[in-house]
Amino acid sequence: MYFETDAIVLRANKSINNDIFLTLFTKKAGKMEVVSNGAKSSKSPLAACSKPFVFGRFILNTKTKTMKITSCDIHDSHFRIADDLNSLAFGNYFIELCNLTIYPNIADAEHFQLIVEIIHLLSLQNIDYNLLRAAYLIKLAKITGHKPHFDNTCIHCGESTDQFYFSIHSGGMICPNCKGGTDPIKLNHQFISIMMYLMEKDVRVIVKTKIHPNYTVKIIEIFEKFLMVHQGITKIKSKDFLDIL
Numbered sequence: 498m499y500f501e502t503d504a505i506v507l508r509a510n511k512s513i514n515n516d517i518f519l520t521l522f523t524k525k526a527g528k529m530e531v532v533s534n535g536a537k538s539s540k541s542p543l544a545a546c547s548k549p550f551v552f553g554r555f556i557l558n559t560k561t562k563t564m565k566i567t568s569c570d571i572h573d574s575h576f577r578i579a580d581d582l583n584s585l586a587f588g589n590y591f592i593e594l595c596n597l598t599i600y601p602n603i604a605d606a607e608h609f610q611l612i613v614e615i616i617h618l619l620s621l622q623n624i625d626y627n628l629l630r631a632a633y634l635i636k637l638a639k640i641t642g643h644k645p646h647f648d649n650t651c652i653h654c655g656e657s658t659d660q661f662y663f664s665i666h667s668g669g670m671i672c673p674n675c676k677g678g679t680d681p682i683k684l685n686h687q688f689i690s691i692m693m694y695l696m697e698k699d700v701r702v703i704v705k706t707k708i709h710p711n712y713t714v715k716i717i718e719i720f721e722k723f724l725m726v727h728q729g730i731t732k733i734k735s736k737d738f739l740d741i742l
């Protein structure tokens with residue numbers, strides 16, 4: 498039995514022999530763990546496709562317990578990402594977050610399309626990487642089913658309000674009466690419209706927009722916390738490296 502699908506490589510773990518174990522995000526079946534036999538050898542026809550960020554058409558042999566890659570037709574290897582420390586750090590962050598928020602055997606066309614576009618944009622370089630990061634985080638909140646509630650009614654009591662506090666734990670706007678403890682973050686209209694823009698617009702359009710770093714940095718801080726709380730993520734390992742760049 499063979500299974501053919503477009504996929505992007507999220508992780509490559511070498512084993513003790515010449516094989517490389519890969520985590521793929523496949524278009525047709527979500528996350529899949531596969532083995533690329535002999536790919537550690539540079540002479541192997543599978544060596545070129547057995548690296549993170551490779552986007553291609555994979556044919557998998559499904560007979561064995563761990564599926565084997567039979568062949569791959571590479572659409573784009575995105576090799577430029579690894580040439581630059583900055584784009585590599587962001588790339589590792591994007592594929593780690595992707596890996597943490599997808600599931601085996603569950604296709605997710607919207608997320609698949611988004612990560613393919615993000616990795617492609619990253620490989621072109623000369624873009625605002627933090628803006629791309631803010632856009633991915635905010636879209637991920639929506640994709641994973643925790644779309645934040647940004648309108649001017651309080652998520653707790655339903656009263657309308659013109660003073661905006663965003664609660665990460667509640668996942669939306671709360672009014673001054675309900676805001677209570679230390680979690681709520683005061684936001685202004687401009688900030689909310691930027692968040693809506695990043696959530697709804699195509700990422701290829703977003704990267705052509707100029708947004709002040711004060712906003713992107715704050716959005717990253719809020720939505721990393723938001724995702725960790727609502728997705729039960731305890732650590733994003735690649736973030737440490739990203740934060741010291």
Ligand SMILES: [Zn+2]
Nearest residue numbers: 651654672675
């Ligand atoms: Zn309220």
